[in-house]
Amino acid sequence: MLSGGEIPRVSLISIDGAIGPATAGYISRATQVAAAAKSECLIIQLDTPGGLLESTKAIVQAFYVSPVPVVVYVAPTGANAGSAGCFIALAADVAAMAPNTSIGAAHPVEFGGLGQAKSDDVMVKKLENFAASYIEAIADKRHRNADWAKAAVRDSASITSEKALDLKVIDLIARDLPDLLRQLDGRTIGERVLQTARAEITKIPMLARERVFQMLWRPEVMFILMLVAIYGIVGELSNPGVILPGVAGGIALILVLYMGAALPINIAGIALILLGLALFIADVFAPTHGVLTTGGIISFLLGSLLLFDGAGPAFRLPLALIIPATIVTALFFLFVFGEGRMK
Numbered sequence: 339m340l341s342g343g344e345i346p347r348v349s350l351i352s353i354d355g356a357i358g359p360a361t362a363g364y365i366s367r368a369t370q371v372a373a374a375a376k377s378e379c380l381i382i383q384l385d386t387p388g389g390l391l392e393s394t395k396a397i398v399q400a401f402y403v404s405p406v407p408v409v410v411y412v413a414p415t416g417a418n419a420g421s422a423g424c425f426i427a428l429a430a431d432v433a434a435m436a437p438n439t440s441i442g443a444a445h446p447v448e449f450g451g452l453g454q455a456k457s458d459d460v461m462v463k464k465l466e467n468f469a470a471s472y473i474e475a476i477a478d479k480r481h482r483n484a485d486w487a488k489a490a491v492r493d494s495a496s497i498t499s500e501k502a503l504d505l506k507v508i509d510l511i512a513r514d515l516p517d518l519l520r521q522l523d524g525r526t527i528g529e530r531v532l533q534t535a536r537a538e539i540t541k542i543p544m545l546a547r548e549r550v551f552q553m554l555w556r557p558e559v560m561f562i563l564m565l566v567a568i569y570g571i572v573g574e575l576s577n578p579g580v581i582l583p584g585v586a587g588g589i590a591l592i593l594v595l596y597m598g599a600a601l602p603i604n605i606a607g608i609a610l611i612l613l614g615l616a617l618f619i620a621d622v623f624a625p626t627h628g629v630l631t632t633g634g635i636i637s638f639l640l641g642s643l644l645l646f647d648g649a650g651p652a653f654r655l656p657l658a659l660i661i662p663a664t665i666v667t668a669l670f671f672l673f674v675f676g677e678g679r680m681k
Contacts, residue, residue, distance in 0.1 A: 346537040348519065349377040349406075357389020357422040358601075360551035362396040368542045373405035375540065378532050379522065381409045381515070382430070388421025390602065398429040398476060407431040407527040411518055412439045412499070420444075424490050429476045431527045433508040434518055435499035441507065442496030444473060466492060483507050515539065557646045557655055560597045565663055567591035568615065569670060576674050602646060610641030618671035631668060639664045 349372035353361055365382065372380040401408050410430035412419045417439045419427045424444040427433045435441065446465040470491040477484040483506045489495040502508045512518035523535035544552065553559065570587020574580060617634030624630060642660040 346533045347375060347377045348534055348537040348539050349375060349380045350383065350515075350539050350541050351380070352383045352541075354385045355552075356556070357386055357393050357397070357426070358552070358555040359390070359393050359396075360548055360555050361389065362393040362400070363551070364544055364548050365397050366400040367545075367548075369400055369404040369406060369408065371542050377406055377540070378530075378534050378537055379407040379409050379431075379527075380404070380542075381411055381518070381539075382426075383411050383413050383515075384419055384423055384426065385412065385414070385417035386420065386423040386426075387418065388423060390422070394422040394425050397426055401426075401429045401431070402479075407530060407532065409434060409518070409522065411512065411515075412436060412441060413512075413514075415439060420496070424487075425473055425476060427508070428473065428480060428482055428487060430480070432510070432522065432525065433480070433482070434510050434512050434521075435502060435508050437499060437511060437513060439499045440496055441499070441502055442490040443494045444469065444490040445494040446491070554593070554597065555601065557601060558659055560594060560601055561642070561645065561655055561659065561663070563590045563597070564594050565667065567594055568667070572671070572674060604644050604646065607641045607644035607646070610637045610644060612641075614638030614641060615667070615671065618668055619675055622672060622675040631672065634671075635664055635668055638667060 349368065351364065351368045353365070355361075368382075369380055408430045409432040410419075410427045411434045412423070412427060413436035415436050415438045417436065419435075419439075419441040420443050422444075424441050427435075427441055446462065446469045470488045473487045473491055474484045477487040486495065486497075486505050486507055497505065497507070499508065499511050503511050510518075510521050512521055519534040519537055519539075522532050525532045567587045567590035570583040570585075570590060572587075574584030574587060577583070614634040614637035617630045617637060621628065621630035621634065639660060642655060642664065646654055
């Protein structure tokens with residue numbers, strides 16, 4: 339309870355981008371910080387194309403045990419709670435959206451971490467059934483439209499904020515944060531009656547380590563580290579005793595293995611990349627007049643495209659990164675092994 343002259347406080351964090359381990363850790367910590375600050379609630383302003391299953395499950399579980407009410411606010415105008423974001427919004431104590439925003443499209447193929455086995459129809463069906471039952475359980479717990487929630491998984495249904503309110507998928511539409519606070523005021527969540535009409539908004543920033551991990555848990559970063567590992571280790575093996583390339587490559591390789599435990603990697607993509615590297619090397623020692631190099635370029639390019647295939651749009655590598663990386667890698671191998679052969 340607040341004393342007579344005490345101004346109520348509301349905590350706020352913003353999630354803009356893919357959902358990953360760093361996001362889950364940030365949200366979990368924010369619930370504890372908000373409770374320690376005696377905030378009326380924690381507002382999570384959300385705009386995401388999707389993310390990883392395990393991270394989403396961790397966030398949902400953090401909502402369930404949160405010591406303060408959690409409000410997910412899909413905003414600003416034009417924002418989207420796609421895929422994993424749909425699960426997160428439905429799991430909140432209060433689900434709110436700004437006008438002209440959208441929510442949905444939570445099919446497992448577009449849910450990072452579930453799409454890797456999409457060539458296996460039986461596995462896809464099992465994953466779809468799991469996701470449908472999981473989101474139904476979330477909707478039932480929060481007394482929201484479970485039928486639509488299942489449709490978001492099975493049929494990739496996606497709707498606007500206005501339609502979501504009509505279908506009882508969300509609780510309210512708010513133009514901005516002040517409007518959201520006005521509409522939350524007096525709402526009962528559990529045994530707490532929110533007092534937010536005149537509340538001060540306090541932002542909870544990311545810690546330095548959370549920012550670093552948020553930056554690292556990206557497919558582009560992992561791809562670049564993978565290239566550094568390849569260049570460094572190959573450079574050290576071709577020039578023993580230089581040390582620096584080997585150290586840099588070793589560190590990069592350890593980081594790639596660490597990140598690969600969470601990011602949804604496609605094994606076929608890895609195999610094609612390794613085949614491409616082998617073809618680059620073979621062409622230096624075989625008189626194929628560039629045929630193997632051409633095959634290596636195609637293999638490396640396809641492998642890079644497939645590396646995060648099935649992880650959803652939030653985790654796909656852009657061509658603007660893949661094409662230069664393919665060219666540089668081909669030239670690197672031709673230079674290193676071509677020079678070694680001349681020696």
